[in-house]
Amino acid sequence: MNELFLHAMFGLGGGLGAVLRHWIALRIVHDLPFSTLIVNILGSLLLGLWIGYLGGSIEIGEEQKRLVFGFCGGFTTFSSFAYQSLELRRERTVALAAGNILLSLGLCWAALAFGLFLMR
Amino acid sequence: MTQKPTHVRTTALMFGxxxxxxxxxxxLRELFSVSIPHAGFLTQTFGINIVACFILGWLYSVRNRVHAHxxxxxxxxxCGGLSTFSSFVSELERLALSNIWVAASAAALEIAVGLAAAILGEAIGRRFHPPRATE
Incomplete structure (x- = not known):
């Protein structure tokens, strides 16, 4: 029962994350895929804060991971990021696609590191 | 989503x-991240993100054929719930703690393979479900 509850929490977090991501995507209407970028940065920041709160990225118990990892994973997305990069290359320029990739990677990594730093 | 259909109203059903x-x-992500052993020089999220990219490419190739919901x-x-960017960067951070170049090459590899998987999914989708003549 306890294990089932943890799975339910993970699924609930993922579902809520997806809904919030979609809500933000509907609010931010722009030619460039800024909504995915913003969502990924916010999710990475939240995950950094949570991992930092739990005390580093190595030693984390299974139970502690559930809700926040479920939420952050459901909230952030790799597949939309990849597909939008492809579309940028196809419909705009290679430079925009490369910029999207580098910006996403750099800013999300920075956001995660910032979250870890804040909780140190 | 760069090409969101504008005629679809935001309904409770859509968010459901x-x-x-x-x-x-x-x-599914939780299941796979627990049960699949992974190589030490890659992120744990490698497999699921690639699969999600593949499925997403396939789905977008038939986007005009299925109902918006x-x-x-x-x-x-x-696909958004299956793939994850936050755990991806946290895994990169973990790899970077031991070696920054391993982390950088894992990032480059995962993104390159993800893009390739999306292209492959789209190509297969087009092949199996060719666009109708009326579209």
């Missing part, structure tokens, strides 16, 4: 579809 897709995708369930919900 996104919620269900996200929950199922997240549970089904598309939202699959793309925004399921």
């Amino acid at each position: 579809a996104v919620f269900i897709g996200g929950a199922v995708g997240s549970l 089904v598309l939202h369930l699959g793309t925004v919900g399921f």
